[in-house]
Amino acid sequence: MITSADTSEPAAEPEFPPRRVAGRARGWYRGDLHVHTRRSHGGELTPEQVAAAARAAGLDFIAITEHNTADTHGAWGSLAGDDLLVVLGQEVVTTTGHWLAVGIDPGQVVDWRYGVRDDLIDRAVDGVHETGGLCVAAHPHAPYPSGVLMYPFRRFDAVEVWNGLWRSDLPWNADNEAALAEWGRGLAAGIHRGRWRPAVGNSDAHQAGQLGTPQTVVLADGLGTDALLAGIRAGRCWIAESAEVQVSFTVRAGDRRAGVGERLTAGEAPCVARVEVTGVPEGVVGFHTDRGRVHREPLPGDGTGIVRWRTSREESAFVRVEVRHPSGRMAALTNPVILS
Known part of the structure; x- marks a missing residue:
């Protein structure tokens, strides 16, 4: 975790990014819903470096999902632009799995202090939904303590079946294969019951060279947080390993x-x-x-x-x-x- 800044310097006034880019019509937009700066454990990039990497990867949007904090929400106002929408979010790191809260309010922090035995996940998810946000099951089979998701997929709006797992040299591995298989096995029953969870893919970028590998491509009514989340909820999206595909x-x-x-x-x-x-x-x-x-x-x-x-x-x-x-x-x- 990054240490606090020098307290002798005055704190910068927060400048939050806009929720919508004006003038962008219905179309397919590429983005990465799982991105970290150095404010997250293991992160090495500044917000400026993340914004530059997103543009270099050909992305239209990114979601900032620091671990259990909203500290960097106010850093993105000047870094967003007509070519890049920045969506505010959080990676909710609980003791029995991680999930993404995407499209939350500026400064909103989602509670993470629980595990599957505490029966608190529904309350946290409901709080995100009350603000119009999207809840995504993150890297369900990540091979480290607390990384394996113990909550059922039905608690969430979407499932991250493809996660970069900090590896730009190996963007698809056995953990992703397992997540895809688990999601795929439940798809038919979910469709039959009228409630299925769309698949998404994200880089989980912490370091240089990772952002946008993979990426989620969304059909949305415009380049805005609400339109993108509506497209993902409806399943109007697919996953690509890069902008070349x-x-x-x-x-x-x-x-x-x-x-x-x-x-x-x-x-x-x-x-x-x-x-x-x-x-x-x-x-x-x-x-x-x-x-x-x-x-x-x-x-x-x-x-x-x-x-x-x-x-x-x-x-x-x-x-x-x-x-x-x-x-x-x-x-x-x-x-x-x-x-x-």
């Missing part, structure tokens, strides 16, 4: 079409899933449904191509997509298109 995924039934996070009323018509990918040389596209992985097909050598797969409402409750490198390492994954 582009994925477009839709499912069509007759003259009807739906995208990521949307519901397609297919009726008896055949459904055609279409994926367009760039930036994954010799990659492999895999289609997943409630029956697991049902089809895979390679991309061309340059990593740019279109893959189609046919199914039906009777065969598949949903379709989601994974794009992997030849080694099996993840390059991108989407939330589902739901068939009804």
